[in-house]
Amino acid sequence: MKKKMSGIKIIRNIFWYIIVGTLSVLFVLPFIWMVSTAFKTAPQCVDYPPTFIPRPFTLRSFTEVFSISPMLMYIKNSIIIVALNIFGTLISCSLVAYGFSRFRCKEKNIWFTILLSTMMIPSFTLIIPQFSLYTKLGWVNTILPLVIPTFFATNAFSVFILRQFFMSFPMELDEAARLDGCSYLGVFVRILLPNSKTVMFVVALFCFVGAWNDFFGPLIYLNDMEKYTLAVGLVMLKASQGSTLDMGPMMAGSLLAVVPTFILYLTCQKYFVQGVVTSGLKG
Known part of the structure; x- marks a missing residue:
């Protein structure tokens, strides 16, 4: 009985970790996109499909x-x-x-x-x-x-x-x-x-x-x-x-x-x- 309850608890924890992890990604994604775009070249900002990693890495936006x-x-x-x-x-x-x-x-x-x-x-x-x-x-x-x-x-x-x-x-x-x-x-x-x-x-x-x-x-x-x-x-x-x-x-x-x-x-x-x-x- 204890093993069964322990298994249910583990499954419940995994479920909540997945929910929290998914929500965390959704909240952090706009910030990551802002940081990525700030270091991109002008052509990269309009690339489709968009990329998160700037190549090349540039500071021209700050200038x-x-x-x-x-x-x-x-x-x-x-x-x-x-x-x-x-x-x-x-x-x-x-x-x-x-x-x-x-x-x-x-x-x-x-x-x-x-x-x-x-x-x-x-x-x-x-x-x-x-x-x-x-x-x-x-x-x-x-x-x-x-x-x-x-x-x-x-x-x-x-x-x-x-x-x-x-x-x-x-x-x-x-x-x-x-x-x-x-x-x-x-x-x-x-x-x-x-x-x-x-x-x-x-x-x-x-x-x-x-x-x-x-x-x-x-x-x-x-x-x-x-x-x-x-x-x-x-x-x-x-x-x-x-x-x-x-x-x-x-x-x-x-x-x-x-x-x-x-x-x-x-x-x-x-x-x-x-x-x-x-x-x-x-x-």
Whole structure:
């Protein structure tokens, strides 16, 4: 009976491995095609049947994409916006999370529920009122609408992750520090933050991925090409290419946009997983 059950279990595992393997190939195939096309010659890009291995291997697509499009400027703009987003998110969200996790207040849970409920509001429904507000402030066609909100803890998910992590620290640490004359801000800076480097890094990773891949925000608020981010610049590159069948430069630009996130995921995969696990801690 045990042998029969063991055989059924093996067959079931093989079945699921086949399903997972097939789905993995389907998901990875577009990425492999992008990488392959980025290193092909122009005639190879239109070959039929298509080939995955470039012969010969060439960097002409990268040379062309930098010559026909200001990719370095797009990359610089993206880095500036991403860096400011990470800085603003870490400062504001950690302070708000500290308040929700350590201060005793009758209405605290109500406000925290309201904060989390904002995650269920579709961002597209806020575009018109936000655009009207930023127009009156004179912020349109600047990076301010893409940066300033992060300094006001608008990322409810980051607040949630940090709050859950701060809740894991015993309150006795705060009480001992307070008895030694430490202020509330001192407890935050000297006790919680030094022991929260990992979760702060997790929040920074999620913030980087969100800001780096953001397309809709820069498209709405930026009008000058000199201020475009890489995500918007790729669309402009596609428009400048017209109906050409040579997709090499476009794939080269797309690869440049994907590589930072891809490297982050490969090197920091355990931190992404830890971020998900941290968000499930009991509060």
